[in-house]
Amino acid sequence: xxxDKLRIFHAVADAGSLTHxxxxxxxxxxxxSRQIRSLEESLDTTLFHRHxxxxxxxxxxxxxxxxxxxxxxxxxxxxxRIRDSEEEVFGNLRVTTTIGFGSIxxxxxxxxxxxxxxxxxxxxxxxxxxxDLPMREADVAIRLKEPSQADLxxxxxxxxxxxxxxxxxxxxxxxxxxxxxxxxxxRLICQNVSATQVSAGAMLVRELMSYPxxxxxxxxxxxxxxxxxxxxxGVGVLPDxxxxxxxxxxRVMPEVESNEVPVFLAFPEELRGSRRVEAFRDxxxxxxxxYRRSRQERGT
Numbered sequence: 001x002x003x004d005k006l007r008i009f010h011a012v013a014d015a016g017s018l019t020h021x022x023x024x025x026x027x028x029x030x031x032x033s034r035q036i037r038s039l040e041e042s043l044d045t046t047l048f049h050r051h052x053x054x055x056x057x058x059x060x061x062x063x064x065x066x067x068x069x070x071x072x073x074x075x076x077x078x079x080x081r082i083r084d085s086e087e088e089v090f091g092n093l094r095v096t097t098t099i100g101f102g103s104i105x106x107x108x109x110x111x112x113x114x115x116x117x118x119x120x121x122x123x124x125x126x127x128x129x130x131x132d133l134p135m136r137e138a139d140v141a142i143r144l145k146e147p148s149q150a151d152l153x154x155x156x157x158x159x160x161x162x163x164x165x166x167x168x169x170x171x172x173x174x175x176x177x178x179x180x181x182x183x184x185x186x187r188l189i190c191q192n193v194s195a196t197q198v199s200a201g202a203m204l205v206r207e208l209m210s211y212p213x214x215x216x217x218x219x220x221x222x223x224x225x226x227x228x229x230x231x232x233x234g235v236g237v238l239p240d241x242x243x244x245x246x247x248x249x250x251r252v253m254p255e256v257e258s259n260e261v262p263v264f265l266a267f268p269e270e271l272r273g274s275r276r277v278e279a280f281r282d283x284x285x286x287x288x289x290x291y292r293r294s295r296q297e298r299g300t
Contacts, residue, residue, distance in 0.1 A: 001042070002038075002039070002042070004035070005035050005036075005038060005039040005042075006039070006064075006068055006071070007025075007068075008021070008025060008027070008032055008035045008036065008039075009035075009036060009039055009047065009064065009065075009068065010065065010068040010069070010071075010072060011024050011025050011032075012032060012036060012048070012055065013047075013048075013055075013057055013061065013064075013065040013068070016054045016055055016056075017054045017055060018032045018033055018036070018055070036048070043060070043064075045058075045060045046058050046060065046061075047060060047061035047064060048061055073135060073136040076136065077136060077268075077270055077271065089117040089119065089120050089275045089276055089279040090117075090119035090120060090276075091119075091120070091121065091276055092121045092122075092123060093120060093121070093122055093123070093139050093140065093276045093277070093280055094122075094123040094125060094137075094138045094139045094140070095122055095123070095124050095125065095138065095139065095140045095141070095142070095280065096124075096125040096126075096127070096131045096137075096138040096140070096141045096142075097124075097125075097126060097141065097142035097143070098126065098127075098128055098142075098143075098144060098221075098222075099126045099127065099128065099221040099222070099223055100221050100222030100223050100225075100226075100239060101142060101144065101222075101239070101241075101263070102124060102126040102142075103126060103223040104222065104223055104226060104239070104241070104242050104245070105241050105242070105245075106124070106142065106284075107124065108245060109287050110122065110124075112283065112287070113279070113280065113283045116279075116283070117279055120276060120279065120280075122280075125138055128196035128197070128221070129196075130143065132149070133147075133149060133152055133266060133267060133268050134149055134150070134151050134152070134268055136268070139267060139268075139271060139274075139276070139277060140265065140266070140267045140271075140277060140280055140281070141264075141265070141266050141267070142157070142263065142264070142265050142266075142284070143263070143264050143266065144160070144198045144261050144262070144263055145198065145261070145262065145264070146262060146264055147264055147266045149266075151268060151269045151270075152266045152267065152268060152269065153266065153267055153268070153269055153271075153272055154264050154265070154266040155264065155265045155266075155281070155285075156262055156263070156264055157263045157264065157265055157284065157285070157288045158241075158263050158288050158291065158292065159260040159261060159262055159263065160239045160240055160241050160260070160261045160263060161200070161239070161240050161257045161258050161259070161260055161261065162198075162200060162201040162204050162237055162238065162239055162240075162257065162258035162261070163237075163238065163239075163240050163251055163254075163256070163257045163258075164177075164235055164236070164237060164238075164251065164252045164253050164256055164257075165229055165235070165236055165238050165242075165249045165250065165251055165252065166229060166234070166235045166236070166249070166250055166252050167229060167230060167232050167248070167249060167250070168248060168250055169232045170229075170232040170233075170234065170235075171250055171252075173232070174186060176250070176252055177235060177252050177253060178252075178253065179253060180207075180208060180211045180253065180256060181211060183208065183211050183212065183213055183214060183235075184211075184212045184213065184214040185214055186214055186215070186234055186235050187214065187215035187216065187217060187233055187234030187235065188208060188213050188214075188215070188216050188217070188234060188235055188236075188237070189216075189217045189218075189219065189225050189228045189229055189233060189234045189235065189236040189237070190205045190208070190216075190217075190218060190219075190225060190236065190237040191205065191218060191219060191220060191221070191222070191225065191237070192205075192218040192220070193205050193206050193209070195218070195220045195221075196220075197222075198258075198261045200258040200259040200260070200261050201237065201239075201258055201261070203258060203259070204237060204256075204257070204258040205237060207256075208237070208256075215234065217233060217234060222238055222239060225237065225238055226238055226242060226246075229249070230246075235252055239261075240257075241291065243295075243298070244291055244294050244295070265281060265284055267281075
């Protein structure tokens with residue numbers, strides 16, 4: 001099967017238009033059309049339905065597009081590994097993690113990574129959805145649970161717990177709750193139990209909800225919970241790792257906390273040896289060591 005025709009087919013299927021694919025490939029619409037017709041003839045099938053709004057893949061076209069998508073991902077991986085030299089770290093690295101961990105813990109530390117590797121470009125994808133690393137939806141993931149996908153290199157970084165925090169200003173004005181029975185006198189800030197979050201956090205929220213709650217504010221990620229707490233709106237359920245960067249926050253009800261949540265760094269086996277991935281992994285491990293040392297010094 002002609003690789004060039006497959007490349008053109010993939011571009012057309014991705015763009016949904018001969019014209020747009022031609023722009024990407026720097027080919028005329030007629031040249032693209034001829035290649036698609038030739039591919040269809042060689043396969044003795046129709047790959048696209050033509051209509052006024054563009055092109056739609058047939059069932060056979062969907063099968064071929066799935067194959068070319070896998071090929072494209074593998075070629076991108078090979079190209080990235082070729083570009084990684086033995087001495088330099090450069091190029092784009094796609095990193096995915098949760099909104100809370102990415103915005104509260106990871107992003108504030110990235111200046112150290114950029115200072116060491118100024119030619120490295122990060123695409124930081126913060127979302128609760130678990131991206132498919134073997135399918136190269138991302139290069140590296142930091143996940144608050146052990147990855148279940150096969151063919152991944154994984155490293156356990158640390159454990160976190162969800163705890164309760166408030167600002168000194170809030171406590172000065174509203175008092176410091178000592179037990180969950182005092183929650184009716186305060187506003188609880190947390191994620192909704194139905195929101196996507198680590199199961200240990202959801203279990204802690206359910207436990208707190210079993211007590212009478214005076215007022216409630218729910219946010220769909222921990223970064224939003226943190227901003228509400230910093231604005232003196234109430235007592236928030238937050239991960240313990242924020243204490244290093246927000247030392248003025250006061251932990252309340254210290255006996256109340258979630259079970260441990262493991263934090264893993266993972267990347268596809270095929271990226272083992274990538275200088276970009278190695279540089280990011282080593283940076284994260286150094287920061288985790290510094291984080292652990294800081295916790296030991298604080299005695300937490």
